[in-house]
Amino acid sequence: MVFAKLVKGLFSRQPKTQAPPPSLMFRGQKITPGSEETVLDALLGAGFPIPNSCHAGACQSCVLVTDQSALVTLPIASREPLTEAEQAQGMFLACCAKLTAPINVYLPSEKQHPSHQAKVEAIEPLNGNVVRLSLTTGFDYQPGQFINMGITNQQGHWQRSYSLASVPGLDEHLELQVKVIEGGEFSHWLQQSPVGQIVTLEGPHGHCFLTEEHLESKHLLLIGIGTGLAPLWGIVRRALLQNYSGSLHLIVAAREPEGLYLIDELQQLAQQNPQLHLSLLVQEAGPSGPWQQADIYEFVRSLDIDFSRAALFLAGSENFVQKMKKTAFMKGCPMRNINADAFIKS
């Protein structure tokens, strides 16, 4: 009896009229797509010049971003063509997305990221001009992503992008490896003994991080110059932690031996993990050590691996990243497998 009442009650609550069609928010404007319209149709119809071409999920011109929680409400066809890392960033193809629920939509370059407070725990030199910054904070990130660190002091406010070198669950603190440039803002800040200070971190950003599809590749090739080691230091340890079973190459280069850092830790990691091949390269001859003098592009070109089955992670200056991308691509590495974190000078 009670049950029957309950069932009746449930049925009587069924809406008599159809729910209004879900709408999307874009640049502060509410847009309601027609019943057969995709997100792309609706945005173009509203006059927003979203890049597009094939309208069928093939060309991937129309990548947009939504909030992670809203992504699952979009059709699989709008997510599947993208890499796992892109999907993890909330990316989808607007041309294949018909709404089932209201969502916020952003161009990838316009998505705002949350800000976090972080306490500076320690600062220690790693070589003549690179320092390790250890921070306490509490947000989720992937090794290889980057954050924007903002600092406000008497001189004003400044913000810089730094890669995350730590691995959640493995390292106690969030770790940055920063090259100190004399006369730069960061250098000034260091002189004020900032241990204990609170800084603002905005992010995490970027999709240069390890996903399941990378772990299935035959080779993982991590190549960095200078503090390009920072994201790779996180990625290599994450790969080992996830028992990556292919061959793992970490190639770290600097102009001269003094530019290398974390040498002992890297060597120790290679000793403990036989599948890890470590190569330390220097461009200019100098004192001898565990490094070799080589042109990094030539070195990578001559590697005896199947590039068509390799996943690559590149980090360093923009120029280096572009050139290495091309080197690896011409050796047969699929473009989809090349992940890069280019440091833009600021």
Next chain:
Amino acid sequence: MFGLFKKKKDVEKSVFEKLGGAAAIDAAVDIFYRKVLADDRISHFFDSVDMANQHAKQKAFLTMAFGGPNAYTGKDMREAHKHLSLTEEHFGAVAEALVGTLQELKVPQADIDAVVTIAVSVKDDVLNR
């Protein structure tokens, strides 16, 4: 009779579908882009472009040229190339890379011809004529 229908349907299938749709286009773009970058007549045009962006644009172009879904208007193609002062020779080099790609993918000649016809149809947009 059914055989007849089947045959007709096969003929109507685009190169895009025959290759395996969107998922297969990535591999085709990789081959095509490598050929373009290896060709001294045109590789310098790509020295300073972002490779991932360029790859995405080529994916849109190949999808269209292979008879796949597209909303090609010519406007973006014209905009992207007009400052480059391109000539017939440059266009020919890209067309060669396209034919080479299709040959490598073992696409039959009749289908290659169909793709070339579509590619040639964008020539005026590329050369800004």
